[in-house]
Amino acid sequence: MKRRNTAAAAVIACLLMMTGCWDRKEVKDLAIVTASGLDLNKDGTLTQSVQIVIPTPMQSSGSSSDAKSFFVIAAEGKTLADSRQRLQEKIHLKLYYSHRRVIIIGERMARHGLESVFDSFHREMDMRMRNMVFVAKGAAAESLLNYPVALEAIPADQFKNLHKQPAGRATTIMNFDATAATEGIEPTMGAFEVIQKQASGPSASSTGAEPHIKLYGVGVFKELKLLGFFNDEETRAMNWATKNMAGSFLTVYVPQGNGNVSVQILKSKHGFHPLVKGNRITMGVSVQSECELIENGTKLDFSEPANVKLLNALLSSQLTQSIAATVKKSQRLYKADVFGFGRSVHAAYPSEWKRLSAAWANVYPEVEVTVRAKTSVIGTGYVKLPLHRKETKGDVE
Amino acid sequence: MRFRKHLFHGMVSGPDPDVTGIPLEPNISKNERMLKSVFEACSDVVIHSASTPGQIDMLAIYIAGLPDTKHLDELIFNQFASRSRDLDKPDGMERAVQASFIPVSMTKKVAFLSEAVDSILRGDVVFLFDGVDYGHAVSVQGTERRAIEEPASEPVIRGPREGFVECLQINTGLLRVRLRSASLKIETLSIGTLSQTEIAIAYIKDIAKDELLHDVRHRLRRIRIDGVLESGYIEELITDTPYSPFPQIQNTERPDVVIGSLLEGKVAVITDGSPIALVLPMTFWTGLQASEDYYERSITATPIRWLRILFTSVSLFLPSLYVSLVSYDHPALPTSLLLSIASSQRMSPFPAIIETLLMEITFEALREAGLRLPKGVGSAVTIVGGIVIGQAAVQAGFISAPVVIVVATTGIASxxxxxxxxxLAFRLLRFPLLLLAGFMGFFGLMIGIIGILIHLASLRSFGTPYLYPLAPLSMDGLKDVFIRKAWFGMNLRPRTAAEQNGLRIPPGQRPDSGDRGD
Amino acid sequence: MKTEKLTQWQFVIMISISVLGTEIFNIAAFPAQFAGQDAWISVLIAPITSFWCIAVCTALARRYPDMTIIEYSRSILGSWVSTLVEAYYLCFLFVYATVISKALADLIAMISHQLTPHAIILLMLLAVCGTAAWCGIGVIGRCGEIIFPIMIVIATMILLISIRDWNVTYLQPVAEKGLPSILRGASVPSGWLGETVLIAFLIPFLNQPGQARKASYYSTLIITVFMLKTVLICTLAEGPLVTKFPFPYAALIRYISLGDMLERLDPVFFPIWVSVGFIKLATFLFVACLCVSRISRVKNQRTITLPVVLLVFAGTTGIMKDAPGMDAILQFYVYTFPVASFVAANAIPTVLLVVDWTYSRRRALHEA
Incomplete structure (x- = not known):
């Protein structure tokens, strides 16, 4: 009996020695994908492109700065899964998607509709909901992946980090899905465009201008189809109404002082106040922010309360106008509730919402929106007046 | 194939049974003949016959080298000679003998041959007189023993530098010096039929639990062995689970550690011939405590304890963690780290698990080799082995650099x-965990950890669960596990001690608590 | 061999983990299916079954000290009727042990080991849990004492890291769907909380059986707090997607990130949760062996462990073969499980108590 037990134990131990087992993936056999792009071709097939990083040891990062640290391969297929299989045919290493951060969708594909693509995303095992999705405006996603990036070890991070600004919106797939699944709000996706940069200095390549990627605001979606874009000004306005904009800047022209003034936002609060009376819906959008003066191009002294009041009024009216303009664009042109007005109606008037929700797309353009923005300048930076000016009587007043 | 199992029913080889039970004779030449036949072919046994001035024959038997012959000659023989004039009185022999032996501290009477033989073997001198049917065994031991010095295996920065030596009496003396109380009880017994090694059980009465003492005595008494050379023999024969990698009996070479444990209700077993004392029961957390924790202030000792616990886990888990992260669970690594590892692994021909296994085995071999080298060369070898070989292997492309880092860190942590x-337990357990991690990644590692946890939870050391005081949870016991509460806070003894003497430091002793006496 | 006894704290931990072990992954999905964003309110209502079960079982245990439910059902109902009761519990325990092992193995396979055959994962899991069940309840209790603080630390870490992704609007409007949906949503969590019927088997192993009621109430409290926390953070982070994921908490763990370093930590967190599931499985295996040994009146429970484990392993390969993947298990949870659990935890003990009370009254009247 004892001998049988030991024999059994020995067999099991040998099994454990079989360390060439099923799920082991050696790192040197992997091609680490950090970004993918999806494009729709004219014949209805998909092109999937992936950006693969070339591993370089950390210490030798300074040596070769002009050698590209990544490469891109692309393949076509009928569906996402089909193109993925064909992609694997082009490279001997196993494509490894768990480190992917960014998915870029070409404009044509976005306008066509993302239903099937998102369906595939959710079923994939190595899809991480934290991946960010972006739209490529006026360009193919594949081309976007190809552009060289300065000062970034992992090129895909540039996409992610570009949109983490007030003028952009970095949506993860989870957020996009949640927004799409919520009634009363339509999702948006950050967008990029390609612009030609003028050659600067002798180190530029001799062929002339180098194209590079620039943030373009957001793309507005409805039922997973791209309707259009908000440029960066409109995106900023949209973000003012929906997010905390601390850290961003506002610039206004002050006619009394004949110059431009810029302020930096320290705190901002936003809110929606819906009012439903029968069939009439009014939405009050309120934005309150506190900011600090950072650049004064006028001769006015902003430590005077009167001047500050003037500046506040100007800032507030500028903000109000830009938000109102964006709301109007979303209502008239896109008929898509990107702000989430419907959601706030739902929260405030649940019983009313039951009858409004079905036709919200039609009700939304009829909503009267009043924007109230209040900006107050609470500081003037390090100094009260610029240090280089000569003191003249006019300034002190 | 018979494995000589028939021998298992025999007796443990021991001394000649003919010696027991035979009394000494009044006739001295008969005694001499008996002793000569027992010690046949033992050329180091000296049988010195003399006759006193009173014409009475005297025999002194001893083993050359064991007693202090100078002492013997000067004090005893000369003393005896000077008292010889009393010998013709009827009890003159007795009185002369008693008087001569006053300078000697340990004397006893032997009436049986076996007792005489025992005493001679222990290094005493046995005096036999004609006409008297008993002898006197006089203990004048004088062999050269090692001096008390700092224990090599447990050095401290702060704390006493005395360590046990091989002589049992000196060791128990070191204990007595520190605990001057009659409650410190020391019981001796002999184990080993041929070696007759003396074992001392030390405990503090009313602090050590009765069941524990009973258990210890019972286990020691049932040992049947031919020779006991080191306390390790005893340890293996009385331990609860001999096949567990974790020791259930603590070894120490320091008397202050032993006394500290006795004050907590533990029992110490000291073996003659070995400087290592056994302290039982032991818990898992005892293994992670060093004596310096108790001598330094608690606020500095506690973070060092945390460091120790952290690095103990590192020494156990780091190689397996590395292998599972690199072979199975790549998502968990930050991308830049993964890329770095990928580029360095590119050169090496082996998969990560094989690399790590190879390097771990090499490191263990280096460690073992380092123990046997003479002192001067030892440190050079570790430097050569660790740095140069590792570096050369990386540059030759055999091993990737992260593996060398992992193995070196693990080595230092251990x-x-x-x-x-x-x-040693952790060194051993690293390997199965490594294999499991190579087999199933983090899940395999987790299964291994759970297996070790089950084993630890089922382990008991003389009745105390091994993971006490963490499981079963005892809040006041926790004062000594993750933190070292200052001495004025450690009011109660742990549950290993008997209940009625639970208080050791009354509360309110904090120095700055206001009552400074001025 | 002296049976080991559990201390109070070990008992609390074991009962808590026996419920939390596997349910923590998919707890958020089920109430949300019916109650939407008010799933957290459903979770607050769910402990009612547990309190009921504890009250009844401790009352029965007080009347019949040192006996498990198998034994006192025999003495209350007589051998014939109680065979039905015993068979029911046996079935319940076996099926549930099988479902737990399959759920755990499927989870691990889905997250990080897609290609490994499920049998290997199941074997490793059952080997470890079977060893723990073989070693006895004291060992499981002590392991639980070590694992419980680790579980709390990890859960708190996940909570803190996920704060970044919270969006309070997902909780609004509150109580929109009305009370009926909330109550329906509470059905599945209450089924889970009904697993506290394990105390009916474990009270004889307590070293202070009189304190069982208080200890069990503590466990229910801990379980409810954990469930509430899980449901809340899943709803706050995922909003309407909660119902779409089979494992919302798992999806949350895959989603959270702290800077660039602590991302994608699911291969690390899952096995830690598996260790919690291991305690649950070990407890269930132990109780299943206990049940079998009491029914068949075998004195030494250890010898039964191996057959029970093998049976469970065979069960996992056979169970739910027709329906693929996790769908069958999810169906089981939503429809079969609450009813089965209610019967085991509430209906049967209440019947036992009532019958016992009537008989004892009748006996008292007789003697009077």
Whole structure:
């Protein structure tokens, strides 16, 4: 009996020695994908492109700065899964998607509709909901992946980090899905465009201008189809109404002082106040922010309360106008509730919402929106007046 | 194939049974003949016959080299000679004998041959007189023993530098010096039929639990062995689970550690011939405690304890963690780290698990080799082995650099475990965990950890669960596990001690608590 | 061999983990299916079954000290009727042990080991849990004492890291769907909380059986707090997607990130949760062996462990073979499980108590 037990134990131990087992993936056999792009071709097939990083040891990062640290391969297929299989045919290493951060969708594909693509995303095992999705405006996603990036070890991070600004919106797939699944709000996706940069200095390549990627605001979606874009000004306005904009800047022209003034936002609060009376819906959008003066191009002294009041009024009216303009664009042109007005109606008037929700797309353009923005300048930076000016009587007043 | 199982029913080889039970004779030449036949072919036994001035024959038997012959000659023979004038009186012999032996501290009467033989073997001198049917065994031991010096295996920065030596009496003396109380009880017994090694059980009455003492005595008494050379023999024969990698009996070479444990209700077993004392019961957390924790202030000792616990886990888990992260669970690594590892692994021909296994085995071999080298060369070898070979292997492309880092860190971390036998457990267990991690990644590692946890939870050391005081949870016991509460806070003894004497430091002793006496 | 006894704290931990072990992954999905964003309110209502079960079982245990439910059902109902009761519990325990092992193995396979055959994962899991069940309840209790603080630390870490992704609007409007949906949503969590019927088997192993009621109430409290926390953070982070994921908490763990370093930590967190599931499985295996040994009146429970484990392993390969993947298990949870659990935890003990009370009254009247 004892001998049988030991024999059994020995067999099991040998099994454990079989360390060439099923799920082991050696790192040197992997091609680490950090970004993918999806494009729709004219014949209805998909092109999937992936950006693969070339591993370089950390210490030798300074040596070769002009050698590209990544490469891109692309393949076509009928569906996402089909193109993925064909992609694997082009490279001997196993494509490894768990480190992917960014998915870029070409404009044509976005306008066509993302239903099937998102369906595939959710079923994939190595899809991480934290991946960010972006739209490529006026360009193919594949081309976007190809552009060289300065000062970034992992090129895909540039996409992610570009949109983490007030003028952009970095949506993860989870957020996009949640927004799409919520009634009363339509999702948006950050967008990029390609612009030609003028050659600067002798180190530029001799062929002339180098194209590079620039943030373009957001793309507005409805039922997973791209309707259009908000440029960066409109995106900023949209973000003012929906997010905390601390850290961003506002610039206004002050006619009394004949110059431009810029302020930096320290705190901002936003809110929606819906009012439903029968069939009439009014939405009050309120934005309150506190900011600090950072650049004064006028001769006015902003430590005077009167001047500050003037500046506040100007800032507030500028903000109000830009938000109102964006709301109007979303209502008239896109008929898509990107702000989430419907959601706030739902929260405030649940019983009313039951009858409004079905036709919200039609009700939304009829909503009267009043924007109230209040900006107050609470500081003037390090100094009260610029240090280089000569003191003249006019300034002190 | 018979494995000589028939021999299992025999007797443990021991001394000649003919010696027991035979009394000494009044006739001295008969005694001499008996003793000569027992000690046949033992050329180091000296049988010195003399006759006193009173014409009475005297025999002194001893083993050359064991007693102090100078003492013997000067004090005893000369003393005896000077008292010889009393010998013709009827009890003159007795009185002369008693008087001569006053300078000697340990004397006893032997009436049986076996007792005489025992005493001679222990290094005493046995005096036999004609006409008297008993002898006197006089203990004048004078062999050269090792002096008390700092224990090599448990050095401290702060704390006493005395360590046990091989002589049992000196060791128990070191204990007595520190605990001057009659409650410190020391019981001796002999184990080993041929070696007759003396074992001392030391405990503090009313602090050590009665069941524990009973258990210890019972286990020691049932040992049947031919020779006991080191306390390790005793340890293996009385331990609860001999096949567990974790020791259930603590070894120490320091008397202050022993006394500290006795004050907590533990029992110490000291073996003659070995400087290592056994302290039982032992818990898992004892293995992670060093004596310096108690001598330094608690606020500095506690973070060092945390460091120790952290690095103990590192020494156990780091290689397996590395293998599972690199072979199975790549998502968990930050991308830049993964890329770095990928580029360095590119060169090496082996998969990560094989690399790590190879390097771990090499490191263990280096460690073992380092123990046997003479002192001067030892450190050079570790430097050569660790740095140069590792570096050369990386540059030749055999091994990737992260593996060398992992193995080196693990090696350093394993030196941080204060108790050597406890550290051996971790060194051993690293390998199955490594194999499991190579087999199933983090899940395999987790299964291994759970397996070790089950084993630890089922282990008991003389009745105390091994993971006490963490499981079963005892809040006041926790004062000594993750933190070292200052001495004025450690009011109660742990549950290993008997209940009625639970208080050791009354509360309110904090120095700055206001009552300074001025 | 002296049976080991559990201390109070060990008992609390074991009962808590026996419920939390596997349910923590998919707890958020089920109430949300019916109650939407008010799933957290459903979770607050769910402990009612547990309190009821504890009250009844401790009352029965007080009347019949040192006996498990198998034994006192025999003495209350007589051998014939109680065979039905015993068979029911046996079935319940076996099926549930099988479902737990399959759920755990499927989870691990889905997250990080897609290609490994499920049998290997199941074997490793059952080997470890079977060893723990073989070693006895004291060992499981002590392991639980070590694992419980680790579980709390990890859960708190996940909570803190996920704060970044919270969006309070997902909780609004509150109580929109009305009370009926909330109550329906509470059905599945209450089924889970009904697993506290394990105390009916474990009270004889307590070293202070009189304190069982208080200890069990503590467990229910801990379980409810954990469930509430899980449901809340899943709803706050995922909003309407909660119902779409089979494992919302798992999806949350895959989603959270702290800077660039602590991302994608699911291969690390899952096995830690598996260790919690291991305690649950070990407890269930132990109780299943206990049940079998009491029914068949075998004195030494250890010898039964191996057959029970093998049976469970065979069960996992056979169970739910027709329906693929996790769908069958999810169906089981939503429809079969609450009813089965209610019967085991509430209906049967209440019947036992009532019958016992009537008989004892009748006996008292007789003697009077």
């Amino acid at each position: 030196f941080i475990i204060p108790r050597y036998n406890f550290g």
